[in-house]
Amino acid sequence: MLNYCMMEVVVSFPSFILFLLLSSATVAFAQNYSEHLHFYFLERVAGSPNATAAVSVNLHPESPVGGFGNIGVMDDILLEGPEPSSPVIGRAQGLVVYSDLTGLSATTAVNLVFTAGEHNGSSLAMFGRYEQERVSDRSIIGGSGQFRLARGYALSQLVDATATTLTAEFDVYITYP
Template sequence: MSITVSGPAATSFIIASLNNDSSSFGLTEGPDPGSRLVGRAESLDVIASLASRSALTATNFVFTEGKHHGSSLTVLGRAAVRGFPDRTIIGGSGRFRMARGFMLGKIIKATGISAVEEVDMYVLNY
């Protein structure tokens, strides 16, 4: 198996590392980086196609402030660089225990390997 991380035939991209600024995966109330931080996103993204800019994502949205403090939502699905990623909410913890639903995302700003995504989550929980 060969992995190429640069050039026109790249097969792997470094998205984030432990040395990056910790605000990279912040959940904020709005798109402005100065917006109030309400949580963190813990994500594993796997690019599995050379034909399209898409990835399989598994993400935990962990809330650290407000009425959802200590709760999380888990989202799984295909994320495309363009368009409106539609991913499935497959579970949660705390206030979101046994959650189901879907998440719609929209990239509103992208520069290099950094992006700001606006998400709307539609959640049913018991």
């Protein structure tokens, strides 16, 4: 035989008000911020003076950069505007793995490290597929400093390419606590 026990909960008006205030405070601390960052990325390609990118594993020496299985590293420049003389706001440091048999895309793991402006000292971790011929859509999977626990996505596209440099435009959309 089952015994059921009913308990009557009596809540006084002052304790109910206290409960509501504490609940509101908890929600306020859990607030998230959303932000759109817009900047440019400047890469000085391998072999050019002051190169900011290099192929560290080259399984296909006949290929200048890409080639299935090749691995590159970068420490590229983040700029406020598209001109190489624009103010530097940070660095893009990471790996590029040529993991596409067609050679038209690569897998990237990049830290966007901010060294100037309101985000100085913070970074975003970006991971995903870079595509040469179209807009690349990559994930923001974390961050540090102001961007700790950030989530979001980054859209980038090539806006200029010369024999020695590549310039890409970035739009990064993030949410963080």
